[in-house]
Amino acid sequence: MVNITKDNFSLEQICKSGQCFRMFQESDNLYSVIAGNRYLEVEQQGNQCIFHCDDSEFDDFWKKYFDLDNDYAGYISRIDSADEYLVKAAAFGSGIRILHQDLWEMIVTFLISQQNNITRIRRCINNICERYGEAQMTPQGKTFYSFPKPESLSGLAEDALMECNLGYRSKYVVRTAGSIVSGDISLDDLANMSYPEARTELLKLYGVGGKVADCICLFALHHLQAFPIDTHINQALNGHYQNGFPNDRYDGYQGVMQQYIFYYELFNN
DNA sequence: ATACAGGTCTTAA
């Protein structure tokens, strides 16, 4: 067990924020997270958190996964006080963190996310994990499924994932898996690229456009300057930033602001 | 019923 005190950290907000679809609310204050072959349970009450793992696993993996060493209070403090909308949005979602998630998982997840809703995206991810992932066992004897590897999906018929409810996105995922397995696109190379390089490279994948590429850059590669523009963000831009979002002011961490806006647009009544 | 979800691709001017 690892017990920490942390401000600007909310499991509830992270779970709802639509960046991770392998995090589940088990009860009021208890959440579970699957990342690769790892399974974690975390409890939170106020700013007190208990991670159900040992010190070394926390230090080696989960601390980075939850971006716990980053100064989110600092990001919030630098918000233009004249920007009432952003001030409110950041206050509303002040416990959000940009997670460090697996690159391949984020590619598939955000291929599936397009023209889709969060509830259904969760179901799609669960379906492909149960159908094509590997069954794993927690020390407590609970079964969970790992995320399927590219090799597990690349050989499928292009419409095979429609049985997992992916709809027309099935062929995007199957073809993209093929691009990875063939070596046409290298996950290792992507991980070592700058934001503009990685974004350009990701756009070569079938089904990946600008918005999905930005989500992958933000949630897997941790390029915090990525600013995915979807239908909700567009609405906010039209309503509050008719001269465009002030990227210069938030240079290098626009992605954090994007998450506050996205979360506010979705969940503020 | 009908519009809409964390869009992208294809085709036609």
Next chain:
DNA sequence: TTAAGACCTGTA
């Protein structure tokens, strides 16, 4: 180069 249309499917 830009602009409509098509696309799976559950939810409200």
